[in-house]
Structures are given as C-alpha cells and as structure tokens.
Amino acid sequence: MKKSILCLGNPVFDTFASVSDDILLSNNIEKGSAPILDPKKVIEITSKINFISANCGGSAANIAKGIAILGGRAGLFGQYADDKEGNIIRDSLKKHGVVNHCSVEKGAMTTQINVLVTPDAQRTMIAIFGASHTMDPKAVDYSIVDSYDYFLLEGYQFCNQRLIDISYAFLKRIKEKNISLILSISNIFCVESYYQHMKCFADSARIIVGNEEEFLKLFNFDDIDKLLDYLQPQCSSSEKYEMIMVTVGPKGAYILWEGKKIFVEAPDVKTPVDTTGAGDYFVAGLLYGYFQGYDMSINNKIAQIMAKDIISKFGSNLSLEIVDEVKKLLS
Numbered sequence: 001m002k003k004s005i006l007c008l009g010n011p012v013f014d015t016f017a018s019v020s021d022d023i024l025l026s027n028n029i030e031k032g033s034a035p036i037l038d039p040k041k042v043i044e045i046t047s048k049i050n051f052i053s054a055n056c057g058g059s060a061a062n063i064a065k066g067i068a069i070l071g072g073r074a075g076l077f078g079q080y081a082d083d084k085e086g087n088i089i090r091d092s093l094k095k096h097g098v099v100n101h102c103s104v105e106k107g108a109m110t111t112q113i114n115v116l117v118t119p120d121a122q123r124t125m126i127a128i129f130g131a132s133h134t135m136d137p138k139a140v141d142y143s144i145v146d147s148y149d150y151f152l153l154e155g156y157q158f159c160n161q162r163l164i165d166i167s168y169a170f171l172k173r174i175k176e177k178n179i180s181l182i183l184s185i186s187n188i189f190c191v192e193s194y195y196q197h198m199k200c201f202a203d204s205a206r207i208i209v210g211n212e213e214e215f216l217k218l219f220n221f222d223d224i225d226k227l228l229d230y231l232q233p234q235c236s237s238s239e240k241y242e243m244i245m246v247t248v249g250p251k252g253a254y255i256l257w258e259g260k261k262i263f264v265e266a267p268d269v270k271t272p273v274d275t276t277g278a279g280d281y282f283v284a285g286l287l288y289g290y291f292q293g294y295d296m297s298i299n300n301k302i303a304q305i306m307a308k309d310i311i312s313k314f315g316s317n318l319s320l321e322i323v324d325e326v327k328k329l330l331s
Contacts, residue, residue, distance in 0.1 A: 009060020066284025155190030185210030
C-alpha cells in the first residue's frame with residue numbers, strides 16, 4: 001500500500017548568489033552556517049551582491065516537492081504572505097504537484113533566505129523572517145494531517161514560541177491518530193539551540209534524517225561508527241525506529257533499516273555547482289521509493305538521481321527531466 005506524507009515547515013523564497021570566501025570573512029559569517037542576523041545587517045550584506053536565481057525553498061517544501069514531482073502524495077503546511085514572493089511559492093508547489101495546505105498572511109512579507117554559494121559549492125544562508133514565523137496556533141486546523149500516513153517536521157520549527165506550540169499540537173494529533181513522525185533535523189544550529197525540543201521529537205519519531213554532525217550532537221556521540229552501532233539495532237519495523245538516514249558529506253549516506261546498515265555513495269558529479277537542497281532531495285527520493293514499496297536498493301538510486309540533479313545547478317528546484325530519469329530506472 002502506497003504511503004502519503006504531510007510536511008510541516010517554513011515555506012520560503014530562496015535567492016541564490018555566487019560569492020567569494022572574502023564576502024563571508026569580511027562579514028564574520030561562518031561558511032556553511034545559517035546565522036540569525038539583524039534584518040538591517042542582512043540588507044546591508046545582500047545589497048552588495050548580485051543574485052542570479054530565485055525560487056521556492058525551505059527544507060520541508062523541498063522534500064514535499066521532490067516526492068510530489070515523482071507522483072507521490074505529499075502535502076505542505078506552513079505560512080507565506082500574499083506578496084510576489086508568496087505567489088511564486090504557491091505556483092511552485094502547484095507545479096510540483098504538492099497538496100498546498102499553507103495559510104496566507106495578508107499584507108505581510110514572505111520569509112526570504114539569501115543563499116550565498118562559495119566556489120567549493122558550500123552554501124551559507126542568511127534570512128529575513130516573515131510570514132512563516134507569525135502563524136497563530138489557535139487558527140490552525142490540525143485535522144489536515146488526518147488523511148496522511150506520515151508527518152514530517154523540520155528542525156527550524158522550534159525557532160519561536162508560536163511554531164513550537166504548533167509543532168507540539170501536531171505531535172499530539174498524530175499520536176492520537178497513529179500517524180508516524182519523521183524528524184528532519186535540518187541544521188546543527190537547530191540541535192544546539194533547541195536541543196530539548198529536538199530530543200523530544202526524536203524520541204517520538206519513527207524516521208529521522210540529518211547529517212553526521214547533527215546526529216552526533218543530538219545523540220551525544222563523538223564518533224560516527226559508535227553512533228551507527230548504537231542506532232542500528234533500534235532500526236526495524238518492530239523496534240523504536242523504522243529507518244534512520246545519516247548523510248556524511250560528499251561521501252554519501254548511511255541508511256539504517258530492518259537491522260541493516262546500508263551505505264549509499266554520493267552521486268558522481270565532477271564539479272558540484274550548489275549543494276543547497278541536496279540533502280532534502282536525497283531524502284525525498286528515498287522516501288518516495290520507500291512509500292511506493294520499492295526495494296531499498298531502488299530507493300537509494302532514486303535518492304542519488306535527485307541529489308545529482310540539484311547539485312549540478314544553482315537553485316532548489318529540480319529539473320523536469322528528473323521524472324523521466326526515475327521512470328526509466330523503474331521500468
């Protein structure tokens with residue numbers, strides 16, 4: 001039986017620019033980070049940069065888009081504004097086939113993420129927060145999750161009290177309805193800043209996805225092999241976790257599933273252009289295949305195809321040709 005997923009997260013308007021390391025150094029920004037800066041500082045930095053691409057982004061949105069474009073049933077809940085950027089998000093979700101449950105805040109500004117990509121293809125993100133952070137927990141219809149099999153939450157959902165309240169209300173709802181939780185850790189900043197919330201949701205999750213650094217911090221380990229040895233026996237349909245995915249940078253990812261540890265090599269791209277969204281779409285490909293009931297070896301290949309496409313160009317939208325490539329794999 002095919003499975004469906006509702007993703008909860010911040011639908012954002014992503015802008016992309018190619019920058020030198022000096023830009024980050026001169027503004028005291030750590031490469032690969034997602035610092036919280038004063039909006040005036042963000043505007044000061046970005047006013048001197050030439051942005052070359054813009055589209056709908058956000059971790060949860062990317063995962064939903066990746067699953068839906070392949071034909072899976074994926075919904076997104078969050079909030080954007082009724083501005084030009086919000087309309088671009090709306091149209092992108094529709095284009096990818098995502099069921100759009102998002103609320104729209106009138107007269108507000110859609111959250112914007114400025115993605116600065118250095119020559120080594122690493123991305124550093126600086127944000128101006130808007131409508132995604134101002135949702136009213138009392139105005140949310142939590143029953144929208146009832147028709148889904150899985151509920152995915154991104155780590156950025158703990159950045160203010162409104163989003164925290166919404167997250168816990170959904171957690172209560174899915175427990176009542178026996179819907180499985182997927183936690184996307186999202187960023188090491190989320191673990192460091194919202195550790196208690198992250199740990200609570202990790203303890204309730206059936207599937208967890210994230211990178212090596214995030215997992216080590218979340219589970220208090222200092223060695224990836226020891227962490228994997230600890231988690232592997234806990235991963236099967238009858239154990240605590242259904243599946244765990246740990247990415248290990250350009251090397252690839254470990255999938256813990258049915259008591260097995262499977263290593264998936266990163267896609268072969270000679271010169272990566274932009275790694276933004278690579279992890280999200282790897283997850284999307286893996287989950288799409290998993291929800292369709294394919295063999296895990298097939299799921300991993302779908303994940304590789306998705307990640308390879310996204311890191312071969314600027315931006316966080318997949319090429320439409322990706323659908324044909326996956327269909328060819330499955331034929």
